[in-house]
Amino acid sequence: MTGPVTPKPSADIVTIVEAQRRDLQRDKRRQTLLFLGVLVVLVAVSGHLGEVSWQKFVNGIPRFGSYISRTLPPVSPETLWADLGRWMWAGGRWVGLLFDTVLIAFVATTLGVVAGFFLSFPAARNLAGGVVHYQLARRFLELMRTVPELVFAMLFVFAFGLGALAGVLAIALHTMGVLGKLFSEINETISDKSLEGVVAAGASRDQVIRLGVVPQVLPAFISYTLLRFEINVRSASVIGFVGAGGIGQELMFVINQFIYRDISAILLLLIITVALVDIVSEKIRHRILDGEQRR
Amino acid sequence: MLRIEGLTRRFGTVTALHDVSLTVEEGEFIGVIGRSGAGKSTLLRLINRLIEPSSGRIFFGDEDVLAKRGRALQDWRRRAAMIFQQFALIDRLSVLDNVLVGRVATVPRWRSWTLAWPLADRALAIEALDRLDMTDHALKRADQLSGGQQQRVAIARALVQAPRLILADEPVASLDPRSTRAVMDSLARINREDGLTVLCNLHHIDLARDYCRRIIGIHAGRVVFDGPVEALDAAAIALIYGQDGEE
Amino acid sequence: MTTAADRIARVSRTYPALLYPDPRKLWGRRAAWVAFVLAFLWASYHLGLSPMRFWTGFTDLWIIARQMVPPTHNGFWLDYLAALLETLAIAFLGTILASLISIPLGFLGARNVVPSFAIHFGLRRVLDVVRGVDTLIWALIFVSVVGLGPFAGILAIALNDTGVLAKIYAEAVENADRKAGEGVRSAGGSGADVARLAIWPQVFPVFLSNSLYFFEANTRSATILGVVGAGGIGFFLADRIRVNAWSDVAFIILLILPTVAAIDYLSRWLRKKAIGRHDAPGARM
Structure with missing residues (x-):
């Protein structure tokens, strides 16, 4: 392909390459067509089920544009600060609610991690005490992972009343399910051979886990935990839709009441909060993992 | 001191160890030799109870080793310290903590969970490392050491277990010749100075000749030679290593 | 045979830096744990989470769970x-x-x-x-x-x-x-x-x-x-x-x-x- 440059050879080479490609893919083409056919049928059926029509797109997209533009505050250079001040008229309260949102994510992540940590050992094939423990732990984690947080939140709002408790418990249960499974998969990468030294020294089962397993899996656990915390901040921003605390309730109110300026103001603050949490979490993750490498 | 009677272990249809009986006296340095897969490793693992026998009995003094459960079993494992071919250290723990793992059966649970080892145990571990010339590396992570150094850490861990017996399963098979000497010398010194009984699986006859006073030869799961190292003649070696696997 | 006290005294002379864990690291780690627990407790308090509410709600949750069985679709x-x-x-x-x-x-x-x-x-x-x-x-x-x-x-x-x-x-x-x-x-x-x-x-x-x-x-x-x-x-x-x-x-x-x-x-x-x-x-x- 990097041969001598003679006048106008390039088109030939491209055609040769194209021809070769065509040869290679000719037998694949039928399969690809079949795949596309199935896809088209599925799209058509789903489109029917989802009540989609071109008309809706044609009408909807401009309307989304005007919706967005209506949420933007009028800002002129002369009265910049006054305009911004009017836009963020309830800024203090919103920041407080966002702070609560982050706290909900923090408390829920902590609870979920602790529970998921302890369940991840019976849920790991190589560390479970027996088939019964293993199956019980696995199935339980699976259930907690599959039921959406918002469903838990709705149930808990009924049981515990409106407020953050319901949200914290909902997110904590889901986190336990997700992290418990991830942790157990990390545990399963530990070879029995590396644990033999601890077993043969006379350690009991929990000591084998503490001394043999935990030091090896901890960096990965911490990394996943911080990632989950970032996700949980996002979840905590919507559990207020069902009355389970955080910024969600206020956000739902202003969207449903079409208070356009407040929508953009709250969303801006929310995006900033999420970005800040992501940055801080990333910093911590890098510091812990680097420290682990250096030691 | 250690009495083994009719010990048999089957893995599925394969009999790894067949009707082994032997007696070990206090302070012996015994080399267990044989081809790989002959059952040497199975024998040591059975004694430490890492695996369970299909039949047979093991006595230590008048204790029935195979009857031990729970705390008693953990205490037995502490007294029958194992050393492994691949060292079996925890890579991400410091050398000192790895040695202190040897104290796990003797400390309260909260101490092993928080790695808050008693001062006396730390002193014991440091002295063990000192005997093996490893104190310079005490605070390094175990995976930063060479193979020979890791094996010496493993020996230190065995020492702090305050064992009655050291079961070394191919301790030098993964090491270069110089480390091999260092590790075998350490084992010999421990045997000499502390009077600790050592059972050492070895692949090489030469090493067995240099370090062991008694040799147990295993062929295809059976003990085919058991006697002083002087009695290990060409005929015995042929029996142990076999020209081809009969039986 | 030496006693534990003798051994500690001896090692504290030869390898004092190894015998005692680095106090800065040790107390740093303990302080971090305490700070984390305090932050957790304060956040829980700030959000109005109380064990009392948890237990009273738990009985309601139990009622829900009991009424969930058997699942029905009512047509x-x-x-x-x-x-x-x-x-x-x-x-x-x-x-x-x-x-x-x-x-x-x-x-x-x-x-x-x-x-x-x-x-x-x-x-x-x-x-x-x-x-x-x-x-x-x-x-x-x-x-x-x-x-x-x-x-x-x-x-x-x-x-x-x-x-x-x-x-x-x-x-x-x-x-x-x-x-x-x-x-x-x-x-x-x-x-x-x-x-x-x-x-x-x-x-x-x-x-x-x-x-x-x-x-x-x-x-x-x-x-x-x-x-x-x-x-x-x-x-x-x-x-x-x-x-x-x-x-x-x-x-x-x-x-x-x-x-x-x-x-x-x-x-x-x-x-x-x-x-x-x-x-x-x-x-x-």
């Missing part, structure tokens, strides 16, 4: 099934739409295809904003824009996924083997030729595999879109919870769980197949 099972199909349709169309939008955005956002810093940077910031807002918030907004129903849900999923998928696609394009691109370029191919001939075969399996993965995740999120009126099974779920019809709630949850599990399984199977099938031609190029 609504056909409606539930239809809503479940609608949920799948929302997830599927949302993913397709997001993938179609993300393909051009992925090439535009890749540094090796579009060298303009302004386009690259601007696009990524817009995607960050789209991604920072949860799907459910977008769903609520789209309900305001296009009205109640599954269409709002489809748009919400498509928009949120575009924020993530376009970024992943762009990274895949950037990671595509440069040598293949140089080969086509040295043969006189234009930028578009490079994209079509050299990069596309390599990134297509990555695109496909990620889209399948997102379909899986979207099936989960689509089950709750109905809570804000954006279509699917979530509408019935929220409604039955609102009127405390717990046995119906249990029935719906029992419908959702195997559906999600089946989609997980299908997606994993297809992903394995997609990667296996498209790997070879990309490598041969």
